[in-house]
Amino acid sequence: MKIGIISDTHRNIKSIDKAIPYLKECDLIIHAGDNIDDAEYIYYATDVLVKCVKGNCDLYNIDEPYELTFLVKDKKFFLCHGHQYDVKWGFDSLLKIAKDNNIDIVVYGHTHIPVYKKIDNIIFINPGSTTYPRGGSECGFGILTLDNDISYKEIKI
Template sequence: MRIAVFSDTHGDVDHMERAVRRERPDLVLHLGDLCRDFEELQARMPRQTMQNVCGNCDGFSLTPDQRVLQVEGRRLLMTHGHRYHVKASYNSAVFAAREAQAELLLFGHTHIPFCEELEGLWVLNPGSCQGRRGTYGIIELSGGGVTCCIKPAEEPETT
């Protein structure tokens, strides 16, 4: 299972759409800021399986700010991160993921990409998928385990 993870698109749906078309994921996750970008991507790609949460800049939304998903037998905690004060420390978010018995913690908010395994918990912040320096995350789930990486939203130029 291939999962593309986006956050903090802040109006830049085009970079996100190009990345989804390039990566061909089984599932797209958007971690908030902005929910309307997620909705626009859904309208452009109605056959793509997607889930999202809202962030601190999403205003009033019926979309939850956190979800626990079961994907390929693995639990994922997806959140924007602002309620866990991730700009100061990841500790509260990591604690919440462990409480939820998640194997993966996915959050945004900081605009700083991060991908690391911490004592059996994969922690992924895809960064901000906005503009030329934007980034996103890719998760591969297989019988053999989990791999994560950060990718540039804009394809490198080939010469």
């Protein structure tokens, strides 16, 4: 199963459109916030289910959640934007949430810096930003593959 992971698109349709050909090949897409309305655009452009949360720039959208927990192929995911968990200063808050809730994979955004890291057998993924990369990274997103093994590929656009 291929899962497209994208975040911090910030209503830049031009950059999102560069990701669409890759995302069309996925079985599921995860959008980790900022701007959650972009998740709807991605859904209509790909016809692939998009699970999404709002971020710190999505204050106007009161009906959408700030975090989600869901299962994909027996892996328990925790999805959040990350601003409520101090992700700019480390993984401690997310690690505690993950351990307390038996989470296998944590997906977050907010920092605009790509991360794929395993801590205590928990995978942490931040796809970076398609629009405003930081920390010397490039515009991009990622694709997580769940088969017998788990693999992750950063896609630069």
